[in-house]
Amino acid sequence: MTTSAIKILLIEDEFILGMDIADTLTAEGYRVVGVAEDYTTALELFQAHTPDLVLCDVQIQGPYDGIGVIRRLSAIRSFPVIYLTAFTDTVTFNNAKETRPAAYLVKPYQLSTLRTSIELALHRFTEETIEAGTPDEEVPEHEVTLGRDSILRIDEVIFIKKDGRFIKIQLTDIICIIAEGNYVMIKLATTRYLLRLSLGMFLEKVNYSRLVRTHRSYAVNVTKVDNFTESEVMILDQTYPISRQYRDDFLRSFMIR
Incomplete structure (x- = not known):
């Protein structure tokens, strides 16, 4: 699981x-x-x-x-x-x-x-x-609200809300994130979840360095990559596009010697 x-x-x-x-x-x-x-x-x-x-x-x-x-x-x-x-x-x-x-x-x-x-x-x-982690920053008091698209993070784990319950996902298990209209699909090896968020907003909220955008509609977990070319990346026999706009960011996620 x-x-x-x-x-x-x-x-x-x-x-x-x-x-x-x-x-x-x-x-x-x-x-x-x-x-x-x-x-x-x-x-x-x-x-x-x-x-x-x-x-x-x-x-x-x-x-x-x-x-x-x-x-x-x-x-x-x-x-x-x-x-x-x-x-x-x-x-x-x-x-x-x-x-x-x-x-x-x-x-x-x-x-x-x-x-x-x-x-x-x-x-x-x-x-x-x-x-x-930011003790010098003054945080104003606010009312805690948990919407259906809330994302919580503790260390290498996020919780997303599904059917009124927060479900735990290991960040290391995520294969990729795919934008689908007003939603993003979180793709794991055997499970998928939909959230009503833009891809950019999801990446900003999660703030996980291993999730790297390769295309306006795709972000991949670079630790899951099997191989790649200048235009596509393969993970578990599935290919995902690399656009020119995001190619440099993708390459910078690897340690180039």
């Missing part, structure tokens, strides 16, 4: 409840990498599967509560977290707030609320990652 659903680590020490939440998330198209009941299991799953997001019950058994587990996982790398809790007291909330969660959901909660919280958590985490 060239794409995969968003990977979620669930930290919940009530077995039946944990399985119920995991089944619900799986039915919604997410990939639950595991259900951890304590810090040791959470750490093993976190390191083995590199989840995109963590759902964590605040009150779990063991040497560390949910907040303590998140503090220790956050020391390894940054990630968005959503707390699930039955507690609404100020002390618990303030302790949780110190770990900068994306959301704090009080049980019972609606599935639609959880789904929206997951999407916003990923979006905000991406925004914060981008801002962290």
